[in-house]
Amino acid sequence: MLDVLKSDFYKARRMTNFLILTILAIIFPVFSAVGLRILETGQDITVISFLESFKPPIHIFSSMFTVFFVVEEFKSGRLAAIVSSGVTRVDFFVSKMISSCCFAVFLFAVSTIFAILVGVFSFRFGHVSKSFFTSLFSNFMTIIAWTCFSFTVSFLIRSAGSSLVFMYIFQGGITIFLFSLNAFLNYRFNININLLNFWIFSALEYDLMKGVLIQLVWILLMCSLALWSFIRRDIVSGADRKI
Amino acid sequence: MIILSWEVLIINTYSILKTSMLSKVYKKKVAVNRINIDVRRGDIYGFIGRNGAGKTTLIRMILGVICPTEGRVELFGGENPDTARKKIGSSVENPCLYMWMNVEQNLEAHRILLGIKDKSVVDSLIKRVGLDVARKKKAGNLSLGMKQRLVIALSLIGNPEFLILDEPINGLDPSGIKEFRDLIKNLNQKYGVTVFISSHLLSELSKFATRYGIMEDGKLIEEFSSTELNERSEPSLLIKVDNIKRSIEIIEKDLGTKNYKIRDDSTIELFENGEKPGEINRLLSSNGIIVEAISKNQVDLESYFLKIAGVNKDL
Incomplete structure (x- = not known):
């Protein structure tokens, strides 16, 4: 499996998407700082609020990269060649998961480092509290959750556009649904339960350690589903689908 | 002398590929219907059939890309399929390449995947298939013939003992076809590589194949050697x-x-x-x-x- 992983890193480093997304991950903190400076809201800009200001784009970048990275193997037809070379489907799957997570962490690290540098320069960030590290860890886990979710969807749908649309609509849709269900249960049955505590993308907002456990369970379930589907289904390349 | 004769006999009868009642059914359509094929070591097996006969589906089942509905595939006399497939080089129908990487990078990625330490393999394969002038060209910018040459090079990485090629000469110019024919003959005669090749260019296939199988509507309707073909023709x-x-x-x-x-x-x-x-x-x-x-x-x-x-x- 080590060879499969090396090959994945070799390919990913040469993807144009990776270069563009890395540049965007660097640029966003700069734009964010410039924007905040121009607006001069009068509120104190802390390092945590500054990092939170561009958290959503970084999640989107990592999920986009994962989708393109996975789907390209199906679309190009190279997956069939890889599997027919004796690489097991499990090895391929695990290697793709590890390399996707590594690149997501890389994007996260790059944007965070630049954010801190830009923030120190622009807003004279000084003291760093314990909550900074908690926030950083929370961001890190959310990136991993998004990566695993996009990884699962890519393996199931095998098309970049459809995967991205499904992901964002599904995530938004579920969040709205759970929010509405909370209100319904509370109003109708007087049940005071927050179902968003159990959703992968919002679990960390309420309790960090429980949220991490819930995320890990979700990640395990999603990846198991993707692996089971991948092992059982035929591999049809994008070139074949066009014909 | 007797022992040597027996060894030669065993080598000549050794099945590289054997399928037993191999079938693939898509909903109501039977794409491959109980195929029994036996490819011996040293054969150049020409696989012939019309469009939609089921040739590519059969090849994909052999390579483990799609799962058979029924039957089984035996490689290298019953070896573990994952181990056996490491000794196979293949190309299936349309050229499958990473379009954003150049010729060299495509080969390098596959070399790393197969765990081949010798980096000079990439260089020698590029020269062997005549892609030296295009080595830095992105795969997406290559002509069909050049893509096909690259796919052939990819199938040869790792010095496979068994080559499975699906329509490998599509898009090649006449000199490319001749080079490919010479390459296959050389691999077979000098290095003992067994080849399983499907092609529509029957005139070309007849110049180097030693055995043939004809597929029609998912069934293997006939198998014969080149000697038998001459007798029947x-x-x-x-x-x-x-x-x-x-x-x-x-x-x-x-x-x-x-x-x-x-x-x-x-x-x-x-x-x-x-x-x-x-x-x-x-x-x-x-x-x-x-x-x-x-x-x-x-x-x-x-x-x-x-x-x-x-x-x-x-x-």
């Missing part, structure tokens, strides 16, 4: 006459055969007595028929396939 006679109706009467009455076909309003193709054009000429001439031309027509692989596959049923 008796020459026919093309006879151009001035009076076709009278000529047919003479052929049926004096030769006692109805094994002929009317090609056009002045030409008959006779499938018997192909080695006796002089006698046929004399027979017709003595009955007042003017024979304008008479020539031998060797039944080649293409004609034999068309006959067997039922495209030209009245042949």
Whole structure:
């Protein structure tokens, strides 16, 4: 499996998407700082609020990269060649998961480092509290959750556009649904339960350690589903689908 | 000497690929129907069939890309499939490449994947398939023929013992086809590589294949060696006459055969007595028929396939 992983890193480093997304991950903190400076809201800009200001784009970048990275193997037809070379489907799957997570962490690290540098320069960030590290860890886990979710969807749908649309609509849709269900249960049955505590993308907002456990369970379930589907289904390349 | 003879016998009868009742059914469509194929070590097995016959589906099942509905595939005498597939080089139909990487990078990525330490393998393969001038060109910018050459190079990384190639010469120019033919012959004769190749270019296939399998509507309808093909392909006679109706009467009455076909309003193709054009000429001439031309027509692989596959049923 080590060879499969090396090959994945070799390919990913040469993807144009990776270069563009890395540049965007660097640029966003700069734009964010410039924007905040121009607006001069009068509120104190802390390092945590500054990092939170561009958290959503970084999640989107990592999920986009994962989708393109996975789907390209199906679309190009190279997956069939890889599997027919004796690489097991499990090895391929695990290697793709590890390399996707590594690149997501890389994007996260790059944007965070630049954010801190830009923030120190622009807003004279000084003291760093314990909550900074908690926030950083929370961001890190959310990136991993998004990566695993996009990884699962890519393996199931095998098309970049459809995967991205499904992901964002599904995530938004579920969040709205759970929010509405909370209100319904509370109003109708007087049940005071927050179902968003159990959703992968919002679990960390309420309790960090429980949220991490819930995320890990979700990640395990999603990846198991993707692996089971991948092992059982035929591999049809994008070139074949066009014909 | 006896021991050596037995060893040679064992090597020659060793099955590289064996399928037993291999089938693939998509909903109600039977794409591959209980195929039993046996490819021996050292064979160049030419796999022939019309579009939609099921050739690519069968090849994909052999390579483990799609799961069979029924039956099994045995590689290298029953080895573990994942271990056995490490000794196989393959290319399936459309050129499958990473379009954003150049020729060198595509080969390098595959070399790393296979765990081959020797980096010079990439360079030697690029030269071998004639892509030296295009090594830095992105795969997406290559012509179809160059993509095909790259795919062939990818299948050769790792020095495979068994090559499975699906339509590998599509898009190649005549010099490329000749280079490919020479390459396959060299690999087979010098290095003992077994080759399983499907192609529509039957004239090319007949120049180097040693065994053939014909597939039609998901079934393997015939298997034969190149020697058997030569025996079955008796020459026919093309006879151009001035009076076709009278000529047919003479052929049926004096030769006692109805094994002929009317090609056009002045030409008959006779499938018997192909080695006796002089006698046929004399027979017709003595009955007042003017024979304008008479020539031998060797039944080649293409004609034999068309006959067997039922495209030209009245042949």
